[in-house]
Amino acid sequence: AIQHTQEKFVALADQDDIWLPNHLEILLDTIGDKMLACGNAELIDKEGKSLHKLLDYQEALDCIPENDLEKAYSVLFFRSPYQGASMLIKKEFFDLALPILREAKAHDAWFAELACFYGGINYTKSVITLYRQHGNNCVGDARLIRNSRVKSFIGQLLHNQLSNRAIVIDQILSRVPFLSEEQHLFLKKSLSLFLIRSSFFGRVKNAFFIMKHYKKIYSCK
Template sequence: MNNLVSIAMCSYNGERFIQEQIDSILSQSYTNFELIIVDDGSNDNTIKILEDYVKKDNRVKFFQNDKNLGFVKNFEKAISLCNGDYIALADQDDIWKKDKIEVFIKNIGDNLLIYSDAILIDQYSKEIGKELIRPNGNLVEGKCNKAFIFYNCVSGNTLMFKKELIKYILPIPEKITFHDIWIAFIASTIGTITFTEEAMTYYRRYSEQVTKDSKKEYKTISDRLKKKEKSYLLHAENLVNYCKEFAKVKNIDEDMKNILDIFIGHYSNYNKGYFNLKMRDYLKKYKNELFAIKREKTRDRYIKRYYFKNKLLKIFFYSI
C-alpha cells in the first residue's frame, strides 16, 4: 500500500518548537505524504523557518492566511487543501514517533478514523511520565458517538482519517469550539473509529504548571464560588451548542435524537436550580455509552454531576 497521506498542520508564532515537529514528520518511515502548513498570521520567525523547509523538501507546502482565522477555522482550511487518501492532523509544537503514519495505515482497516493516546512531554522534550488520556480515562472505538457528548479522548494531534470523511466534517460549525471532538463525533456516527494501543505522539505541555497555579488564585471563598459558577455556565452553553450541531447530523439514530433533545432542554435552563428526573433516567440508561471515556467505577459519580442543577449541589459534586 502506497496511498498518499496528507498532514494538515496549523502554525502561529511557533518558532520555538515547530522545527522539531517538522523534522519528526519528515523523518517518518512512511514517505509518501505531503505536509500542508497554513500559517495564521505569525509575527515571529515562524514564516522564515517554513519557507526554508519548502526549499529543502518538496513534500512541504506552505500557505499564509490574509487574516487570522483562529485555530478551528485554520484547521478547516488546512484540511480543505489536502489531496491525500488519508488526512492526519499535526500541532506545531508536538513530536511524532518515527513510524506513526506507517502504524496508522496498517491498522485503520475499515474504520473511518484512527487515533492513539499521547505521551506528555515538557518544554525540553522530556517525558513527563504519563499519557494524555490513560490511565485515568479510556480510549473508545466502534460506533461510539454518545461518548463524545460530554467528553473527548480523540485529540486532534493524534488522529488520521480517510478522505471520504471530509465532505461530512466541513465546514466545521461556527459554534464548535474544538475541531477534534466534531471530527470524532461525525466519524463514529457515519462509520466506526479505532485506536492503537501504543501512543504515537509526544504531546507538549510546556505551560502546564502555570495553568495549574492560576486555578488556585482565589481571593476569597465567594470569589472562588463565583468563578466556579461562571465556569459551569460556560460549560452548559458550550454543551447546548454542541448538542444542537450534533442533532443536525443526518445519520444519528432515534436514541441519539432523544438524548440530545433532553440535554438541550436541560442545559438551556442551566442558570435555574432544579432536580431533573428525566435527565437522570437518560444518564442512567446510557451510562456506559455516555461515560465510556471515564473509568467504570467513577461513572455513577458523573451521573450525579449532570442531573443536579441546584447551585450548592453543583459545587459539591464538582469538587469531589
C-alpha cells in the same frame, strides 16, 4: 489546507508536539475500513522530557468500545478523548466534515462526534505522539485532567453544560446522508435531552438519562 489536499489520507499535526517515527505506520495499520483512526500520546514538558503520563490515562479513559454508537455516548454526553494531533482521516470524510462546526468548540471533537455516525473510529493505545505541555498550550493542562465522573454529573445537574451539543447533533442529522434506525433514534433522543437543558427540570431529566447509561458515558466496563 484540508480542502486543497489531493491524497487519500489526512494526518493532523500540532506545531509543538512530536511525531514518533512510526506515527503514520501505526495509524495506517489501525484505520482499516473506518473513516478515522486515532492513537495515544505521551506527555512531555517544554524541554521534551517525559512527564511519565499517557493521554488516555489522564483522560480517565477506562476503555473504548468497539461499536461506534457506543462511542457516541461518551463523546456527546461527556467529552471526546480523541486528540487531533494523533488522528489519521480519510479524505472523503471531509466531504461532510467541512466546514468545521464552530459550535463544536474544537476541530477534533467535531471530527470524533461526526465519525461516530459516519464511517466510524478505530483507536489504538499505542503511543504515537509526544504531547508537549509548556503552559501556553491552546489546549493543554486543563484538558489533561478529565473531569471526574461525579463532578461532571453534578455539573450537568446544576448547570446547562454541553449546551452546544444540540447544534452538533442537528448538524450530524443534516449532513449524514444515511443513518441506521438505531443511530437516528439515538440522535433524536439525545437532541431532545440537550434542547431542554436550559431548565432545571430538563437538567434533572438529563441526569436520569446519565444514571441509566452511566457505564456507556463514563466507562464501557
